[in-house]
Amino acid sequence: MTHLLAVGGSDAGIAAALRARELDPSTDVTVVLADEFPNFSICGIPYWVSGDVATEASLAHRTRADLEAAGITVRSSTWASAIDVDRRRRLTVTGPAGVEEISYDELLIGTGAEPVRPAGVPFAEPGIHLLHSMTDAEQVVAALELLPAGSRVAVVGAGYIGLEITEGLVARGFDTTLIQRGPEVLSTLDPELGSLVTAEVRRHGATVLTGSTVTGITPDGGGQWRVATSSTSGDAEGTFALVVVCVGVRPVTDLAVAAGAQLGQAGAIVVDASMRTGVPHVWAAGDCVVTHHRLLDTTWLPLGTTAHKQGRVAGENMLGGSKTFAGSVGTQVVKVFDLVAARTGLRQHETAPLEVSPLTRVTVADDHKRYYPGAVPLTISVTGDQSTGRLLGAQIGGQRTAEISKRIDTFATALHAELTVDDVIDLDLSYTPPLGSPWDAVQVAAQGWERAAAAANQAAVTD
Numbered sequence: 001m002t003h004l005l006a007v008g009g010s011d012a013g014i015a016a017a018l019r020a021r022e023l024d025p026s027t028d029v030t031v032v033l034a035d036e037f038p039n040f041s042i043c044g045i046p047y048w049v050s051g052d053v054a055t056e057a058s059l060a061h062r063t064r065a066d067l068e069a070a071g072i073t074v075r076s077s078t079w080a081s082a083i084d085v086d087r088r089r090r091l092t093v094t095g096p097a098g099v100e101e102i103s104y105d106e107l108l109i110g111t112g113a114e115p116v117r118p119a120g121v122p123f124a125e126p127g128i129h130l131l132h133s134m135t136d137a138e139q140v141v142a143a144l145e146l147l148p149a150g151s152r153v154a155v156v157g158a159g160y161i162g163l164e165i166t167e168g169l170v171a172r173g174f175d176t177t178l179i180q181r182g183p184e185v186l187s188t189l190d191p192e193l194g195s196l197v198t199a200e201v202r203r204h205g206a207t208v209l210t211g212s213t214v215t216g217i218t219p220d221g222g223g224q225w226r227v228a229t230s231s232t233s234g235d236a237e238g239t240f241a242l243v244v245v246c247v248g249v250r251p252v253t254d255l256a257v258a259a260g261a262q263l264g265q266a267g268a269i270v271v272d273a274s275m276r277t278g279v280p281h282v283w284a285a286g287d288c289v290v291t292h293h294r295l296l297d298t299t300w301l302p303l304g305t306t307a308h309k310q311g312r313v314a315g316e317n318m319l320g321g322s323k324t325f326a327g328s329v330g331t332q333v334v335k336v337f338d339l340v341a342a343r344t345g346l347r348q349h350e351t352a353p354l355e356v357s358p359l360t361r362v363t364v365a366d367d368h369k370r371y372y373p374g375a376v377p378l379t380i381s382v383t384g385d386q387s388t389g390r391l392l393g394a395q396i397g398g399q400r401t402a403e404i405s406k407r408i409d410t411f412a413t414a415l416h417a418e419l420t421v422d423d424v425i426d427l428d429l430s431y432t433p434p435l436g437s438p439w440d441a442v443q444v445a446a447q448g449w450e451r452a453a454a455a456a457n458q459a460a461v462t463d
Contacts, residue, residue, distance in 0.1 A: 002027050004318050005091060005102060007080045007255065008110030009033030010042065011304050012286030014067070015311030016108050016318065021071045023319055030073040030102065032093055037134040038064055038074050043304050045137045046161060049144070050168025056138070075102075083107065083259040085279055106281050106318040109256050109269065110311065113249035113287035113302050121217050121245060127225055128217065129244050131165055140244065147241050149173040154227050154240040156214050157247040158185035160334045163197065165244055167337055170206050177207040177238060179229060184210060188332065190347055190381055192362055193397040200339040212236075217243060249302060251288040264290045266300035273324040275314035283318060285310035294327040294416060295346055295392065296353060301330055331412040333405045340400050342408035345393030345415045348383050356385040358392060359456060363448035365441040367402035369433040376402050380445035382411075382421065386453050389420040394445070403435070410442050421446045421453075 004020050006013035009031050017029045031038065039061045047053040057063075067074055078095035090101040115132040122128055129140050147153075151174055155166050158180035169176040178185065178201060184194030185201060185208065201208050212229040220226040220239050228237045251268040253261070261277045261284065264270040269289045271277055277284050287302035289310065306328050316323040333342035351358040360383045366375045378398035384391050394411035396404050414424050424446040431438055439447070 002319065003103065003105050004029045004108070004315075005104035005106070006031045006108040006110055007033075007091070008108075008112055008286065008288075009035075009038035009074065009076070010040070010110065010112055010286065011307035012112070012311035012314070013108060013110035014039045014061070014072075015308045016110070016283075016285060016315035017067075017072045018070060019312045019315030020319055023316060023321070025071060027071075027319065028073075029071065030075060030104075031067070032075045032078045032080055032091070032102070034077070034079050035133065035135060036076045038062075038067060038076060040134050042132070042134070045131060045134070046164035046168050048137060049131075049141055049165060050171050052168070052171075056134070056141075059134070080255055083255065083282065085259050085282060089281060104281075106283065108275075108311070108314050108318065109259075109261075109277070109282065109284040109288065110286045110307075111252040111255060111288045112307075114252050115246070116248045116250055118214070118245065118247060122219075123245075125219070127223060127242050129242065131161060131244050131246055132249065140242075143242055144169075144172065144174075147174070150175055151241040152177065152239065154179060154225075154238065154243045156227075156243065156245045158182075158208075158210075159188070159246060159248065160186070160332070162244075162246040163201065163334060163336045165246065166201060166206055167204070167335075170204055170337075175207075176205075177209065177240070179209045179212050179214060179227070181213050182210065186334070186336075186341060189341055189343055189395055189397070190360070190362075193341055193379055193381060193395050196379060196397045197336050197339060197341050200337050204337045209236075249287070251300070251302070253288055256282075256284060256288070264300075265298060266290075268300045273327075274317050274322070275310055275325065276317075283314045285314045292325055292327045294329050294418075296350075301328055303328065303330075303332065305331070326416075329412055329415040331408060333408060335400060338400050339397065340402070340404040341395070341397045342404050343393070343395040344408050344412040345391070346383060347393060347395070351383070351392055354392075356390070356392065357387045358383055359386040359449070359453055361445075361449040361452040363445040365444040366437070367398065367441055368436050372433045374401065374434075378402055378404065378407070378441045380441060382445050382449040384421045384449055384453065386456055389422055389450075389453070391415055391419055391421050391424060394442075396442075402441075407440070407442050410440075421449050425450070 082092040216228040286307035291301040331344040381395040383393040
């Protein structure tokens with residue numbers, strides 16, 4: 001009997017375990033995780049904090065009982081500390097029973113990523129929180145329940161989690177300030193689209209400090225915290241009852257490095273398209289590994305969708321399969337109050353490693369025929385290669401009602417298939433007046449890009 005062992009009970013580890021059991025129900029599969037939350041949705045944490053998700057248990061993709069019914073042994077509250085990669089093939093762990101060794105035939109490292117902890121922030125003190133794990137979420141929810149409505153709360157970092165938790169805090173009635181170092185929130189978008197999100201957050205009553213760097217967080221008495229910021233307009237301070245820090249993540253690789261794995265982009269574990277680490281019988285997947293990208297070749301892009309796919313590939317190959325991870329194009333979407341922002345592929349400055357002549361064009365198009373009530377404008381940015389017409393990336397911002405996530409998926413599919421912008425115009429997309437137009441908004445944007453490219457090429461010839 002083959003014994004597969006996965007370290008990490010989130011997306012990658014569980015996906016690998018389930019795939020292995022699906023392919024061969026006789027496989028002995030054990031998942032080791034450091035906390036008590038196997039297969040919980042980390043992406044759903046802001047919605048439990050906000051109250052949109054009623055209970056913490058609702059965030060479980062599958063319960064422990066579901067996993068055990070699938071034939072998976074779950075070892076929770078168990079820390080993996082060392083891998084013996086020689087003939088013994090054993091993992092040293094520390095759990096409720098103390099230190100022990102678990103043997104394996106094939107081992108998956110799915111240790112994920114951990115939140116960045118800015119220097120000088122007193123995270124050990126009550127009232128200062130990270131928000132990345134279920135344990136973090138429990139602490140934040142418990143702290144919020146002790147605060148009276150209207151209390152001032154600060155969120156440092158306006159990425160996806162920062163924006164989502166800001167929305168949740170506003171919904172719970174807190175006086176919320178969002179602090180962002182960049183000129184607009186959501187720096188993964190071009191400023192034209194990021195400004196839409198910034199305006200949406202302000203429209204719902206939150207204070208947004210852009211272009212502001214936190215220079216210190218110090219106690220102010222009575223359980224309050226003084227947050228000092230610096231910006232081009234000068235230094236400022238504010239006092240808050242609670243501070244949530246969401247300034248990014250980094251891969252967790254100590255276990256892999258000690259076993260002999262190599263590190264690549266952003267300090268993530270190097271794996272091939274089969275999710276092999278190069279260490280015999282040791283595989284890796286998820287937020288701790290480099291990402292094979294269909295445009296950039298290799299990068300680091302920690303996304304839940306990617307982790308699921310990589311784990312599934314690893315689970316199949318650990319049983320002798322020959323599956324490969326097809327690669328990511330970086331498709332992402334976020335809801336911020338009544339607005340949705342999405343992106344896929346590359347922004348113009350991100351195409352620098354490629355031999356292309358990038359051109360970006362922003363178009364505003366209605367989501368459906370204007371004569372049918374409720375039409376709303378979509379701001380769509382398309383980036384392509386001016387020389388060949390190849391699609392390189394797209395971004396969309398607009399109202400939640402406008403099917404933005406599915407429209408960005410059209411661009412994502414086109415990128416996966418290596419289509420040109422002109423190919424997007426030719427796609428046979430669905431149409432009915434309440435939902436779209438004979439030329440869908442993505443095609444209107446593609447046509448706008450083509451006109452801009454033609455004008456640029458003509459100008460180059462004239463010069």
